[in-house]
Every structure is written in structure tokens, then in C-alpha cells.
């Protein structure tokens with residue numbers, strides 16, 4: 001699908017009105033197919049100076065993007081990954097599509113707090129598309145450009161640049177509707193810092209990291225740094241960035257450093273500077289089809305594991321659900337070359353409005369969609385990815401879902417066969433049954449750590465550095481990284497390990513399709529009830545007394561801990577790295593602070609609803625003393641029969 005690029009312009013002329021817009025009406029006829037439902041808007045639309053584009057207006061914009069020719073005849077700039085960009089930026093000039101687009105005279109002043117709000121753990125996330133009430137655009141083009149320049153400065157310092165050899169940064173994006181615009185802004189930001197830019201177009205997050213490791217000059221690799229433009233499974237109006245060097249993904253402290261630098265860069269933008277960065281971008285930009293390199297590495301890995309067989313998956317029917325994210329490549333570029341039949345695969349086309357379901361292996365609707373596809377196609381296996389392919393899950397031929405604890409159990413079984421006794425690092429919300437499975441059935445060690453993929457990976461790396469062997473770091477969210485794969489957090493590589501298992505079983509004459517996987521998790525005890533209830537903290541509530549939601553959350557946790565210590569029916573987990581984890585009534589609960597939001601997520605697992613309610617009541621009676629905490633989710637759970 002072609003995608004729009006609203007080129008950067010110095011939007012001096014914000015006042016142009018509908019008359020000037022309709023001087024382009026010669027283009028009308030060509031758009032009838034895609035934009036017919038919106039024709040009446042042409043006479044209504046005063047796109048208001050790029051400020052708050054309404055949802056319907058955004059849909060029109062989106063409809064037009066499906067037809068590049070029509071779009072360009074309207075004076076919009078059109079970019080297709082295969083053919084590059086062409087036409088002009090009249091549309092952007094006239095309507096300044098993205099808020100605060102690029103006139104320094106019009107740039108609002110932003111202070112440090114505004115920029116720091118964009119930090120989301122080790123990622124940057126913000127609102128990139130207007131139209132959702134209460135969610136103003138925060139990731140504007142100039143903000144993006146400033147962040148990319150700041151990353152370049154950070155990278156140059158890290159790599160102690162040799163001035164004769166400019167650094168290279170790769171840039172890729174998922175299927176979001178704001179991807180092209182942000183990619184251009186990122187490109188300008190990097191170029192203005194004097195670095196070279198290599199655009200990959202539609203890509204996966206793990207591929208971006210991989211590009212810092214690949215040795216292949218023909219593809220301009222390795223690059224010195226990589227930027228992925230993604231907001232994972234968040235709604236269509238959001239976007240964000242993940243940054244990589246060959247040492248892995250940047251951590252929280254690095255992101256903070258980059259945002260601090262970005263504030264000053266942003267506030268010193270000049271009109272001339274912005275024009276110059278646009279020119280520099282076109283001079284230093286190259287495009288490379290890196291996904292071909294990345295996918296051929298995945299294919300090679302499966303062939304090798306199967307004993308160098310060209311088509312080790314011949315005869316297997318595997319359906320893929322990419323949820324209209326970036327993962328559609330997996331069917332055509334990985335499974336088909338390996339010989340698998342992929343008919344019935346769905347939502348492989350990138351579509352940043354995510355019209356079918358949210359690409360998220362933790363989401364019930366998404367899992368239902370892939371499960372149905374497996375059943376309808378009588379497939380051996382189903383594979384589902386999140387938007388940027390750093391998370392995944394599988395479904396076996398009987399429609400059994402392997403996500404969350406079951407996916408961890410499966411991956412642990414595979415890894416422990418290869419590395420007996422190794423430590424499996426997981427996030428904090430994993431089941432007690434998983435520990436028993438890893439330790440008693442598989443003979444490994446379960447190290448339940450904190451929530452957050454970066455935390456889990458860093459902990460596995462740390463354990464290895466202090467002499468405790470660990471080969472797998474994995475979260476219930478579907479993020480997983482293996483030591484053998486440079487601790488790269490890669491949903492597609494997790495699936496490669498699953499495919500290896502299928503292929504090697506076949507090579508050694510074991511029939512039965514995905515049963516080999518189902519058998520691997522036999523003996524995993526699963527709870528009758530497993531819920532996650534999210535308790536919001538009202539940050540404006542007077543009970544916070546001017547303090548932060550984190551301090552408030554910590555106070556809630558402290559009180560709960562005291563409460564538990566005085567209740568003989570409850571036992572605090574002897575080893576625990578975040579929040580309050582407690583056993584009782586044959587189950588457990590964990591109350592902790594969310595990594596990102598003013599929320600205390602509460603996970604409860606028990607063999608029956610009755611026991612889960614007893615655990616819920618223990619939490620509710622302690623936390624009700626905090627008026628700024630919205631306990632309605634727990635109350636509702638307790639009321640449900």
C-alpha cells in the first residue's frame with residue numbers, strides 16, 4: 001500500500017482556505033472509488049490549519065492514502081516503499097496537516113516537563129495523530145526532529161566519532177498512519193546532526209536492532225544506531241520510538257538523557273535551520289530493503305536446525321495473523337521459503353487503523369481471531385504477532401492458545417532441552433504453576449523478576465555476568481529474548497525456535513504436527529481463575545497532598561504489606577522484586593505499581609472463583625483507606641458471581 005508523506009514545509013501560509021484547496025478540483029474524478037463515501041466533505045472541509053483534525057477528517061485522509069495517483073493529483077505527496085517519494089507538498093503547505101508542523105514562528109514553547117512526559121520506561125511514546133478527544137498531539141514533527149537530533153548527539157558521544165567517517169543510523173517503522181511523517185522528521189533530525197540515514201520503510205523492531213549487528217556492506221550494515229518508529233499495540237493515534245546500538249536497546253537513563261537534550265534543540269529551532277535540515281536529509285538519505293537480510297537469516301536458522309534441509313516445513317499448514325501490523329512478512333518471507341502452506345493467513349496487509357483487531361498476543365479478541373483461523377483452515381499451527389513483531393504467541397492444531405504462562409512454559413521446555421539446568425528469567429506476574437513446571441518437570445530454575453521486557457533481559461544478562469547461566473528472558477506479554485540471539489527481544493525469533501522444534505521432530509520421523517509442542521507443556525498446572533484488575537490512582541485527588549502517584553502507590557503497597565503480615569491466612573512471598581506478592585487460599589495475588597501509568601495492577605490466580613474472591617477481599621479491605629485509588633475494578637470482580 002502506498003503511504004502518504006506530508007513533506008516538511010515551512011508553513012507560513014496557514015490561512016489558506018477552502019477556495020484555494022478547490023483550485024485542485026481537477027483531481028476529483030480519480031478518487032471516486034476510495035473516497036466516495038467522503039465526497040460530500042469536499043465542500044465542507046476547511047481543514048483548520050493543521051490544528052485539530054477530527055476523527056472523520058482523519059478517515060478521509062486515510063481513505064485517500066489508498067490511491068496514490070488520486071492522492072498526488074490532489075497535490076498530496078505520495079511515497080511508496082518500492083518507488084520512493086514523488087510529487088509535491090502542496091497539501092501540507094496549504095493545510096499544515098500535523099499540528100504545529102514546522103514554522104518556528106508558530107512553534108509553541110515547550111519545557112522540560114513536556115518532553116519528559118514522552119518517556120515511557122525505555123521507550124518514547126506520544127500522540128501523533130489528532131482527533132481523539134482529550135489527547136492532544138504531543139509527538140509533532142518538530143518534537144520528533146529534535147528527539148532524533150538529540151539521539152544523534154548521544155550516539156556520537158557514545159561512539160566517539162571519527163569526523164572523517166560519519167555515523168550511520170537506520171530508521172524503520174510499523175504500520176501506523178503517522179509512520180511516514182515521523183520517519184521524515186526523524187530523518188531530518190539525524191541528517192541535521194551530520195549523520196547518515198538509512199531508511200528501511202516497514203520493518204520490525206527486532207530487525208532494527210539486528211541492523212546494528214549485521215555485517216553486510218551491500219546493505220550498509222552494520223549501522224551505528226537504529227530507530228524504530230512504533231507504539232506497539234497502542235491505539236492508532238499514538239506513536240513512539242525505540243532506539244538501539246549494537247549493545248542492545250537503550251535504557252531508561254539514556255532515554256531521559258536524550259529527552260533532556262531534545263528540549264534545548266527544539267527551543268532553538270530557527271526557520272533557516274529547519275530548511276537546512278530538510279536539504280541535508282535529502283543529501284544523506286539512502287534506502288535499503290533490510291527486511292530481506294533479516295528474514296533470510298531467520299530462514300537460514302530453521303534450515304540449519306533441521307539439518308540443512310531446504311524445506312523443513314514442507315507439508316505443514318501454518319496460518320499467520322499479523323493484525324495489520326508489520327509482521328505480514330513472516331508468511332511470505334519466512335514460512336513459504338521453508339515449504340509451509342500459509343493459506344488462511346490473515347490481516348497481513350499493513351493498516352495503521354487496525355480494522356480487524358489490536359495486534360497484541362495478550363488481547364483476547366486477537367487470540368480468538370487466530371484460534372478461529374486455525375480451526376477454519378484445519379491448520380497445524382497459528383502464529384500471531386504484535387504490531388512491531390517483538391511479541392508473539394502460537395495456537396496449536398486443537399486451538400490451544402500458547403500465550404502468557406503457557407508460552408513461557410513452551411519456550412522454557414525448548415531452551416531447557418538445549419541447556420539443561422539453565423535459569424529462566426520471567427516477569428513478576430507469572431504463575432506459581434509455572435515455577436513448579438520449570439523447576440520440577442524441566443529441571444531448570446525459575447527466576448521471577450520484575451515486569452518490563454527490558455528489566456527481564458537486563459536481569460538475565462546480569463545473572464550471566466555473575467556466573468549464573470541463563471539462556472532465556474521472557475515476559476507473559478510475549479516479549480522474549482534468547483542468549484543465542486544476542487538477547488534480542490524478538491517475537492519472530494521465538495517463533496523460529498518453535499518452528500525448529502516442529503521441523504526437527506519431522507526430520508526424526510515424529511508425526512503429529514503441533515502435538516510435539518502440546519506435549520512439551522504437559523504437566524503445567526494452570527489456575528482455574530486468573531485475572532488482572534487495574535486500579536487507577538487519581539493524580540488530581542487532594543489525598544495525594546501534592547505528592548506523586550508513585551509515592552501514593554508505594555504507600556498503598558506498604559499498608560497492604562502490613563495488613564498481610566497480620567493475617568495468618570496469608571503469606572508474603574519470601575523472594576519478590578516488585579510490589580506485594582502473597583500466597584493464600586491455594587492461590588496468590590500480586591499488587592504492584594504499573595511501569596508507566598498511574599495504576600496499581602492487581603493479578604489474582606486461584607483454583608476457584610471463591611478462592612480468588614477471598615484474595616481480592618484481602619486486598620480490597622486494605623486499600624479502601626486510600627480515596628484517590630479507584631477500586632471499582634476489584635469491587636466489580638468481588639460482586640461477580
Ligand SMILES: O=P(O)(O)OC[C@H]1O[C@H](O)[C@H](O)[C@@H](O)[C@@H]1O
Pocket residue numbers: 427451452453454475477479593594595596597601
Ligand atoms: O506495568 P504495566 O502497566 O502492566 O505494563 C508493563 C508492560 O508495559 C509494556 O507493554 C512493555 O512492553 C512490557 O514489557 C511491560 O511488561
